[in-house]
Amino acid sequence: MYPTEVDITVPNGNKWSQKTGLFIDNEFVPSVKGETIEVEDPGTTKTICSVYLADKEDINKAVVAAKKAYYETWSHYSGQKRAEILYRLADLIKENSSHVADLESLESGKPKDNNAILDVLHTADVFRYYAGLAVGAQDGKTIETDPAKFTYTITEPYGVCGAVIAWNFPCSTFSWKVAPCLAAGNTLVLKTAELTPLSALYISELAVKAGLPAGVLNVTCGLGNTAGSALAEHPDVRKISFTGSTGVGVKIQEAGSKNLKYCTLECGGKSPLVVYDDADFDQAIKWASFGIFFNKGEICTASSRIYVQDTIYDEFVKKLTKYVEENLVQGPQFKKGVNVGPQVNKKQMERVLGYIEKGVAEGAKIATGGKRATVEGETGYFIEPTIFVDCNQKMSIVQEEIFGPVVTVSKFHTDEESIQLSNDSIYGLAAYVFTTNIKRSQKFIREVESGQIFVNVTFAADFRVPFGGYKMSGRGRELGEAGLSAFQQTKAVHYNLGIEL
Numbered sequence: 082m083y084p085t086e087v088d089i090t091v092p093n094g095n096k097w098s099q100k101t102g103l104f105i106d107n108e109f110v111p112s113v114k115g116e117t118i119e120v121e122d123p124g125t126t127k128t129i130c131s132v133y134l135a136d137k138e139d140i141n142k143a144v145v146a147a148k149k150a151y152y153e154t155w156s157h158y159s160g161q162k163r164a165e166i167l168y169r170l171a172d173l174i175k176e177n178s179s180h181v182a183d184l185e186s187l188e189s190g191k192p193k194d195n196n197a198i199l200d201v202l203h204t205a206d207v208f209r210y211y212a213g214l215a216v217g218a219q220d221g222k223t224i225e226t227d228p229a230k231f232t233y234t235i236t237e238p239y240g241v242c243g244a245v246i247a248w249n250f251p252c253s254t255f256s257w258k259v260a261p262c263l264a265a266g267n268t269l270v271l272k273t274a275e276l277t278p279l280s281a282l283y284i285s286e287l288a289v290k291a292g293l294p295a296g297v298l299n300v301t302c303g304l305g306n307t308a309g310s311a312l313a314e315h316p317d318v319r320k321i322s323f324t325g326s327t328g329v330g331v332k333i334q335e336a337g338s339k340n341l342k343y344c345t346l347e348c349g350g351k352s353p354l355v356v357y358d359d360a361d362f363d364q365a366i367k368w369a370s371f372g373i374f375f376n377k378g379e380i381c382t383a384s385s386r387i388y389v390q391d392t393i394y395d396e397f398v399k400k401l402t403k404y405v406e407e408n409l410v411q412g413p414q415f416k417k418g419v420n421v422g423p424q425v426n427k428k429q430m431e432r433v434l435g436y437i438e439k440g441v442a443e444g445a446k447i448a449t450g451g452k453r454a455t456v457e458g459e460t461g462y463f464i465e466p467t468i469f470v471d472c473n474q475k476m477s478i479v480q481e482e483i484f485g486p487v488v489t490v491s492k493f494h495t496d497e498e499s500i501q502l503s504n505d506s507i508y509g510l511a512a513y514v515f516t517t518n519i520k521r522s523q524k525f526i527r528e529v530e531s532g533q534i535f536v537n538v539t540f541a542a543d544f545r546v547p548f549g550g551y552k553m554s555g556r557g558r559e560l561g562e563a564g565l566s567a568f569q570q571t572k573a574v575h576y577n578l579g580i581e582l
Contacts, residue, residue: 082111082115083101083111083115083117083131083133084101085100085101085102085109085110085111085133086098086099086100086101086102086109087099087101087130089129089130091183091186091187091415092122092124092125092187092413092414092415093183093193093415095180095183097180099130099184099279099282099283100282100283100285100286101117101130101131101132101133101282102132102133103133103135103139103143103299103300103301103302104282104285104298104299104300104301105139105142105143105146105296105299105301106146106150106295106296106299107289107293107294107295107296108295109282110133111133112133112134112135112136112139113136113138113139113142114136114138115133116133116134116136117131117132117133117134118131118132118134118275118302119131120132120188120276120277120278120279121188121276121426122187122188122461123189123190123422123423123424123425123426123461123462124190124413124414124415124422124423124459124461125413125459125460125461126427126460126461126462129187129188129279130279132278132279132282132302133302134275134302134303134304134308135272135301135302135303135307135308136303136307136308136311137307137308137311139301139303139308140270140272140301140303140308140311140312140315141311141315143270143299143301144241144243144270144299144312144315144317144318145317146295146296146299147241147268147269147270147296147297147299148240148241148268148317149296150268150294150295150296150297151238151240151241151267151268151296151297154294154295154296154297155263155266155267155268155294155297156238156266158266160215160216160217160218160219160266161215161216163212163215163218163263163264163266164212164213164215164216164264165212165292166263166291166292166293167208167209167211167212167215167260167263167264167291168208168209168212169290169291169292170208170284170287170288170291170293171205171206171208171209171212172205173287173290173291174201174204174205174208174284174287175202175205177283177287178198178201178202178205179198180283181201181204181252181280181283181284182197182198182200182201183197184279184280184283185197185200185201185251185252185277185280186414186415186422187279187414188251188276188277188278188279188280189248189249189251189276189277189425190377190414190422190423190424190425190461190462191376191377191414191422192414192415192416192419192420192421192422193414193415194417195420196375196376196414196420196422197414200250200252200253201252201280203252203253203256203544204252204253204255204256204284206544207253207256207257207260207544207560208256208259208260210260210544210545211260211261211263211264211564211565212260212264214261214264214562214565215263215264215265218236218264218265218266218565218569219235219236219237219238219265219266219569220236221233221234221235221236221571221572222234226575227580229577229578229579229580230575230576230577230578230580231574231576231578232573232574232575232576233573233574233576234571234572234573234574235571235572235574236569236570236571236572237266237569237570237571237572238265238266238267238568238569238570239267239319239320239343239568239569239570240267240268240317240319241267241268241269241270241317241318241319242262242267242268242269242270242318242319242320242321242322242568243269243270243271243272243312243313243315243318243320243321243322244258244259244262244269244270244271244272244321244322244323245271245272245305245309245312245313245321245322245323245324245325245333246258246271246272246273246274246281246324246325247274247324247325247381248274248275248276248277248425249376249379249380249381249425249484250376250380251273251274251277251278251280251281252280252281252284254324255271255273255280255281255284257322257324257548257559257560257564258271258322258324259271259298261559261564261565261567261568262322262568263293263297263298264565264568265565265568265569267320267568268296268297268298268299269297269298269299270299270301270312270318271298271299271300271301272301272302272303272308272309272312273300273301273302274325275302275303275304276425276426277425278302281300282300282302285298285300305329305332309329309333310332310336313332313333313336313337313342314336314337314339316339316340318342319340319342319343320342320343320344320345320567320568321333321337321342321343321344321345322344322345322557322559322567322568323344323345323346323347323348324347324348324381325347325348326348326349326482327348327349327482327507327508327553327554327555330346330347330348330349330555333346334346343567343570344556344557345549345555345556345557345558345559345567346555346556346557347381347548347549347550347554347555347557347559348381348510348550348553348554348555349381349482349484349508349510349553349554350381350382350383350385350482350508350509350510350511350550350554351385351386351479351480351481351482351506351507351508352372352382352383352384352385352386352508352510352511352512352513352531353384353386353387353388353502353503353506353512353513353529354369354372354384354386354387354388354512354513354514354515354539355387355388355389355493355499355503355512355513355514355515355525356369356387356388356389356390356393356397356515357390357496357499357514357515357516357518357521358390358392358393359516359517359518359521360515360516360517360537361515361517361537362393362396362397362400363400364515364537365397365515365537366397366400366401366404367404368513368515368537368538368539369384369387369401369488369515369539370401370404370405370408370409371539371540372384372513372539372540373385373486373487373488374405374409374420374421374466374486374488375420375540377421377422377423377424377464377485377486378433378466378483378484378485378486378487378488379424379425379429379484379485380540381482381510381554382510382511382533382540382542383484383540384488384511384513384539384540385482385483385487385488385489386472386479386488386489386491387401387488387489387490387491388490388491388492388493388499388502388503389490389491389492389493390492390493390494390499391492391493391494394490394492397490398448398468398470398490401448401468401490402448402449402468405449405450405466405468406449408420409421409466411454411456411463411465411466412456412459412463413456413459413461421466421486422463423461423462423463424462424463424464424485425462426462427462429462429484429485430453430462430463430464430485432483432484432485433464433483433484433485433486433487434452434453434464436477436478436481436483436485436487437451437452437464437467437478437487439477439478440469440472440476440477440478440487440489443475443476443477443478444471444476445469445470445471445472445476445478445489446469446470446471447467447468447469447470448468448469448470448490449465449466449467449468450464450465450466450467450468450486450487451465451467452464452465453465464485464486464487465486466486467486467487467488468488468490469487469488469489469490470489470490471490471491472489472490472491473491474491474502474505476489479491480506480507482508496521496524496525499525500524500525500528500529503525503529503531504528504529504530506552507552507553508550508552508553508554509530509531509532509550509551509552509553509554510531510532510533510549510550510551510554510555511531511532511533511534511535511550512525512529512531512533512534512535513534513535513536513538513539514526514529514534514535514536514537515536515537516536516537522536530551530552531550531551532547532548532549532550532551532554532558533548533549533550542560543560544560544561545560545561546560546561547559547560547561547562547563547564548560548561548564549563
């Protein structure tokens with residue numbers, strides 16, 4: 082039997098004892114079948130450790146614990162008491178942020194100093210934000226109807242909720258689900274991505290230290306077709322929140338329909354970035370690079386298809402290529418100065434390389450990059466930041482989500498054409514526009530089919546602002562007050578004060 086705690090060493094020399102069990106009822110336990118899965122460092126391709134892998138029986142145990150905790154404990158806590166626990170957890174995450182960032186870097190391939198640490202500090206902010214909202218989370222309002230009636234609403238939690246999180250931002254997506262869910266008064270069973278379970282398991286330890294009652298939060302690592310399906314189908318899970326690919330999101334919604342679960346789905350994207358001829362050119366170059374190559378392109382809101390007005394197209398391509406070649410430093414995630422790490426695993430690397438081959442076959446030209454990167458002394462899953470130019474809408478690399486450091490650049494002539502090209506996608510998660518003309522930007526904002534529009538900036542989501550997409554990018558919203566509402570349901574009360582029949 083594999084242990085539920087092992088010693089691990091990070092390439093930067095830090096050492097600690099890592100929990101490897103399923104976190105159920107505030108304890109780290111082996112899975113029922115005893116199955117484990119290896120967690121890999123994508124920078125070195127070496128195994129970090131193994132963790133227990135949940136199956137249907139384990140998910141049921143976690144749901145039973147969550148249901149018991151909801152009815153016997155958590156539903157009796159005031160908003161103030163829930164808030165105090167979430168505030169303590171936020172403080173503990175911040176106090177241990179370097180340690181959590183080590184874990185996130187190690188398992189996901191993010192450079193620690195300019196990528197993973199930002200994710201961890203954001204995670205602490207999310208917990209602190211929803212701690213503040215927890216105090217009034219179950220407030221309702223009175224509604225004037227008839228002088229002889231007293232009519233009001235009560236905002237209530239669902240009860241037991243489920244969550245499935247992604248591997249590209251394991252800490253962020255953990256907080257986006259856990260913090261509003263618990264603040265609203267629900268209990269939760271969460272499934273991590275099998276590639277990146279370590280940071281979530283460690284934050285679960287911190288939750289115990291913060292005083293979270295047993296069973297309120299349960300964290301499992303499992304495969305989508307077993308643990309994920311079991312969670313989505315479970316009759317005692319009333320709501321599920323998912324972050325991941327569009328294809329899996331469709332399966333989650335189908336599985337959840339068996340008991341009409343409310344589903345929040347944050348799925349894929351193929352976000353356009355439009356550069357008009359009046360844009361601040363140098364800033365547009367920098368933000369365009371950041372929008373696709375930050376987090377090595379493994380971002381659902383990545384600005385992965387760029388459209389540039391034809392009058393400035395050639396100059397833009399030249400300067401973007403020069404900027405990328407001179408400013409992006411590729412290497413292992415704990416090396417100082419590195420800002421582009423390895424892809425999360427071999428499968429993802431090969432998927433991205435396959436798209437690069439397809440792009441060339443379809444007639445796109447490579448301005449820079451285009452192959453597996455050679456990093457001295459390392460065997461990790463590195464891909465050169467790649468820019469395709471002279472692309473068209475029929476190309477797979479323009480239409481399909483690649484989820485890697487690959488961007489396409491195309492030209493347009495009129496404003497109407499830029500909007501038409503932006504909307505020519507099954508996705509609608511984010512869109513970016515660069516212009517100094519307010520009227521132009523307002524037309525773009527109104528006419529582009531996307532859940533989020535960013536003007537003269539990329540990848541600037543904020544925990545106080547709703548996050549979500551249109552079309553096949555998902556349904557519902559996370560973050561902000563909308564994120565809390567996603568874990569709540571409204572009860573209407575009609576009280577007769579004197580109406581007689």
